[in-house]
Amino acid sequence: MTIAEKPMTGDSTDIRVRLGVSPLINLTGTLTTMGGISARTEAIEAAAAMMGHGIDMVELQAAASKIIADATGAEAGFVSACSAAGICMAVAGAMTGDDMAAIEQLPDTSGMKNEVLIQTGHLVNYGHPIEQDIRLTGARAVSFGAVNSATQAQLAGAIGPRTAAALYVVSHHCAPDGQIPFADFTRVCHAQDVPVIVDLAAEYDITGYHRDGADITIHSAHKFLGGATAGVVSGKKSQVRAAFLQNYGLARPMKVGKESIAAALAALQAYVSDDRAEVNAKLRKPLQAWREAVADLSGVQGDFDADPTGNPFERLRITITPEAGFAAVDLVHALETGTPSIRVRTHQLEHGSFIMDPRSLGAGEEGVVAERLRAAIQGLQGAKATGAADQVQSWKIRRANALRNWPDPLAEDAT
Numbered sequence: 001m002t003i004a005e006k007p008m009t010g011d012s013t014d015i016r017v018r019l020g021v022s023p024l025i026n027l028t029g030t031l032t033t034m035g036g037i038s039a040r041t042e043a044i045e046a047a048a049a050m051m052g053h054g055i056d057m058v059e060l061q062a063a064a065s066k067i068i069a070d071a072t073g074a075e076a077g078f079v080s081a082c083s084a085a086g087i088c089m090a091v092a093g094a095m096t097g098d099d100m101a102a103i104e105q106l107p108d109t110s111g112m113k114n115e116v117l118i119q120t121g122h123l124v125n126y127g128h129p130i131e132q133d134i135r136l137t138g139a140r141a142v143s144f145g146a147v148n149s150a151t152q153a154q155l156a157g158a159i160g161p162r163t164a165a166a167l168y169v170v171s172h173h174c175a176p177d178g179q180i181p182f183a184d185f186t187r188v189c190h191a192q193d194v195p196v197i198v199d200l201a202a203e204y205d206i207t208g209y210h211r212d213g214a215d216i217t218i219h220s221a222h223k224f225l226g227g228a229t230a231g232v233v234s235g236k237k238s239q240v241r242a243a244f245l246q247n248y249g250l251a252r253p254m255k256v257g258k259e260s261i262a263a264a265l266a267a268l269q270a271y272v273s274d275d276r277a278e279v280n281a282k283l284r285k286p287l288q289a290w291r292e293a294v295a296d297l298s299g300v301q302g303d304f305d306a307d308p309t310g311n312p313f314e315r316l317r318i319t320i321t322p323e324a325g326f327a328a329v330d331l332v333h334a335l336e337t338g339t340p341s342i343r344v345r346t347h348q349l350e351h352g353s354f355i356m357d358p359r360s361l362g363a364g365e366e367g368v369v370a371e372r373l374r375a376a377i378q379g380l381q382g383a384k385a386t387g388a389a390d391q392v393q394s395w396k397i398r399r400a401n402a403l404r405n406w407p408d409p410l411a412e413d414a415t
């Protein structure tokens with residue numbers, strides 16, 4: 001298929017165009033601000049197949065439990081609206097068990113254990129502060145340790161008569177150093193009968209944490225799995241059940257649809273049978289093309305970047321050095337304001353680099369990105385560089401202002 005035939009060019013077959021929104025090329029990979037991953041065909045077909053039918057949701061979730069258990073090695077599972085919902089439900093379940101009166105009582109936690117332990121270095125913001133997932137249920141987040149240092153002794157000391165659960169986060173957002181390894185964390189918690197909830201939203205490992213003693217784990221269906229927006233919750237049966245029962249309590253405003261459940265299960269089954277080496281070879285091809293596209297440009301460096309939490313694929317890091325004559329944020333701005341908009345991962349923009357993730361790349365987009373990247377750099381070369389740190393701040397402030405102005409565009413953008 002040629003690029004001209006692709007929906008991304010903005011013809012009327014592209015639903016984005018029909019809705020009046022701009023098509024974009026998503027090189028953030030799976031960021032939910034870009035709608036999560038571009039779903040795999042199996043998930044799209046399953047969602048479409050489910051939408052026109054009636055179904056008993058309890059029965060559907062029981063079927064989901066079997067499929068999730070098979071894929072993850074856990075005893076049971078269900079599909080939630082998203083990982084954030086799954087975290088809330090797991091925390092709530094740790095407080096209520098299967099007591100329906102307690103489930104309806106939340107977020108009033110009177111009479112329940114209501115503290116959730118978390119290492120300070122795990123208090124991440126993945127779009128909102130994770131601590132809010134805990135507080136939403138009525139529980140209190142009790143953090144221990146410093147950002148760069150948490151110990152087993154501190155964890156043991158933080159456990160008390162009100163401790164309902166501990167939350168462990170695996171993410172590139174977490175502080176990189178000084179955190180308690182999972183096995184040690186779980187051993188200390190279990191010695192005092194504290195269940196361990198593991199946020200693995202973006203992590204490819206769907207079996208290992210169960211083997212290592214997790215009570216309940218949460219993965220996003222719309223990230224690496226390639227499903228529609230949903231969360232995959234799995235773990236020990238009694239705790240999964242307690243989390244699931246929150247559907248009749250505080251999780252009612254977090255309802256997952258039958259179509260998302262069908263898509264998540266199809267994605268999970270397809271993911272399990274993926275040939276990882278083959279998938280990775282495919283993902284590496286565009287990275288190589290983009291790296292070659294900038295190889296001869298001065299001040300621009302392209303490097304294959306291993307995933308920070310060890311997920312089994314690479315991204316391309318573009319670093320802009322002083323010889324370039326412009327800053328990384330200038331290039332990010334040029335890519336995102338061009339047509340179609342190209343969005344990249346900007347977590348390390350302050351340090352003069354950004355990252356291109358190939359996982360949501362559409363057919364025909366590899367070449368467009370290579371051309372645009374090269375053209376944008378050539379356009380910027382010779383432009384006067386200002387203080388990159390300031391520019392990154394104003395770029396962020398501009399985004400924040402645009403958000404606060406929603407649904408209206410910023411005055412300067414309303415042309």
Ligand SMILES: *Cc1c(COP(=O)(O)O)cnc(C)c1O
Pocket residue numbers: 032082083084085124126169170171173199201202219220221230231
């Ligand atoms: C993305 C993410 C979440 C939230 O996942 P959703 O399924 O979008 O709610 C939670 N925790 C971490 C570490 C994440 O990266």
